[in-house]
Amino acid sequence: MKRKLTILAIGLVVVAALTAVYTAGWLKGQAGQVAALVKEAQAAGGRVTSATGTAPDRYVYYPGTEALKPDEIRLIACGTGMPAARRGQAASCFLIELGNGDKFLFDIGSGAMANIASLMIPMDMLTKVFISHLHTDHWGDLDGLWAGGWTAGRTGPIQVWGPSGAREDMGIKYAIDGFMRTFNWDYMTRAAMISPVPGKIEVHEFDYKGENEIIYQENGVTIRSWPAIHAGDGPVSFSLEWKGMQIVYSGDTTPTKWTLKYARSADVVIHEVMPMPEDMVKFYNQPPQLAIRATCGFHTCPPAFGKLMSLLSPRLAVAFHWFNEEGTRYNQYEGIRSAYDGPLSMATDMMVWNITKDKITERMAVSTDQAWDVPGPGRPSAPDPNFPSQYTQWILKGRYDTTKAESIGTKKFQEQYGIKWPAK
Template sequence: MITKKRVLVVVSMAFMAMMLYQWGHLDGREGKSSGLIGESIAAESSSKASPVKARARDFYAPNSEDLEPDEMRLFACGTGMPTARPKQAASYWLLELGNGDKFIFDVGTGSAERIAAMQIPYNYLDKVFLSHLHTDHFGDLDALFIGGALAGRQKPLRVWGPRGDTPERGTKYALEHLFKALTWDIDGRAGITDPRGYQPFEVTEFDYKGVNQIIYQENGVTIRTIPAIHSLDGPVSFIVDWNGLKFVFGGDTYPNKWYAKYAKDADLAIHECFVTVPDMITKFQFTPQSALAVGTQIHTAPEAFGKMMSLVKPRMAVAYHFFKDFDTTGPINDRIRTTYDGPLSLAEDYMAWNISKDDIRVRMAIYDEDVWPPPATEKPQLPDASLRIPYSEFIVGGKYDMKDVIQPTYDEINKKYGLKEKQD
């Protein structure tokens, strides 16, 4: 009996030690465990929970909080790798400002559903800034373009992106051809839905070699770019200045002198932090040679991320571009902490940051999987039915007669809305 009790005590102590270790190593929001535990205990002991009144939330619920006039809010809609997975889409960041402006940085593969979960009218999501042209950074642009137009974006999609070292490697070339690739999709909607959102991309292309160059300046917001080092000539990083706050999005880049200089003292600085080389070998099945090249030269190793943040000294450093799992997060955090001891968020999808001059609040968003598009901000425009492209006689000849079962729906809608619509 005594032996069993001793075993139970040992197991219990081991379990508690493991939980404390995991808390300290896997927390991606502040990188510290003792503070969180202390805050939790203090909160429980300082006031008695009411059985009828709502308690303060420790998560963000979309469409539930006002944004203060002097505040930024950042959402991570994609933080992962080129191979998207249910837990993590590829790079996508939404920055909201207290003046009403919203800016999208990258639209990586699998990320379109994440922005839908934020319940923001698509008419407000019309400004996209691409760091470079890898699919994990613009692979869902077509989904945002078509889906957004269908769901209420009643204006062209504006896109800013770098030139390449050749015209064929630039943003304008890529988007002109993406629009052409969507010809069948767009033509099939002509004369059926509001046409305004399906206009060609409005592309602003800029010199990727520009250092601290202004590419956007409207409504008190200034966005600058600096060169990034990744894969080929062409990638850039973005710096947003507004209302005395500074936000930096690095995109994909090897640590460089431009980021070290112009991201310095940012309120929030995002920089890639790639999977560790050992995990590249064991989990991605890379050869050691490829893992070293990709994990430390094409991308930024965790230790190098930490060194860069020690130079930049942001109020909040944000690491992304890795699969955040129970057995990968600890090693990444540990390697970062060999070179950086400041505030740190290890990003994951649906993480949210509220940024003001006095505070940076980090939370996870809780979302509705059954979300529908929010209401349009303007009244839809009736389509010009004459623009509809008809079926060929061959296809029309294959239609089965369903008019008798569909007509009651026409009768119902015509009566309710005072219309005189007829079946084809």
């Protein structure tokens, strides 16, 4: 009996001690957390101290609300999917924002422009695009940035960096020349109605064979390239270096000796990884032979991604270029973890990383589906009066005159801004 009472007494003491710890944590603002975890929890989410006050950050990034520190990088996944169109994931595109104000787009695949626009960054600040190769899922939305930025008030041209090819007709310069020919009607009509200046594209073609070659160096930023192995000669991987930090973007590639040599111990390695071959059969309806050839032959499969990261030892590995969903992510994770146990992000669209030398923080961006473009510091140039109209007199004869209705309906607008419509 005494023994039972002793055990009961000890139990009551333990319960009392745990209750005290629990209460201490609650009093510090994190109900139910032991004292050792309170500081970490508060740092992650903060406390609500007033029923009518401002809530603290909730593990998310609201675009346009956080100024970067002078030595901080923000990385945003604007596209993490595959060539097939999907509403939930755009094709490859990553935005890197630096504390010095510079912004760089690495690839701009199909569908990515909607995610970029949702960040509501002035188009004058999104003029530098680095294209890893010329599959449409890596540059298919360049037209959206080009034309959309033009109509949204961009004041100058966009600049595109990309690799040469094994032949002249396989490089970025040939591709952009063809792009401008394809969109000639678009260019000529906007140039006449708005201004020709923002419709220009400045092309910087570099040798795809360059090993760790410097292709951009301005404002303390160095961007290098090295060859990637994917479908044929021409693709490249990129490395951005700034303030002693390195971000690597693989583009599409198998694991390469160049990546092993030049990306070792990088702060962040963003590397493509395809779904496991069985998931390509199950969800993508591919024949088994094609599934394993695609995932392991001209892309990187999850076990190979894991092996590569185990050798590179980055501060963070980011896996992209796969459909991240309930049916695939666990198999994908197991495939990677079969060879790698280091820091890992399984990327999806609108994932955000803040990077300093001391810390990497992963969050999701919360952005609007109905974003409007926002103006930058510059004013768009006026239409060039010398640029020829793209109308002929024949087509203009078909216009029905609604100027009287327009004049009456926009009277307040005209008075507010001191303008007269129709213009003389």
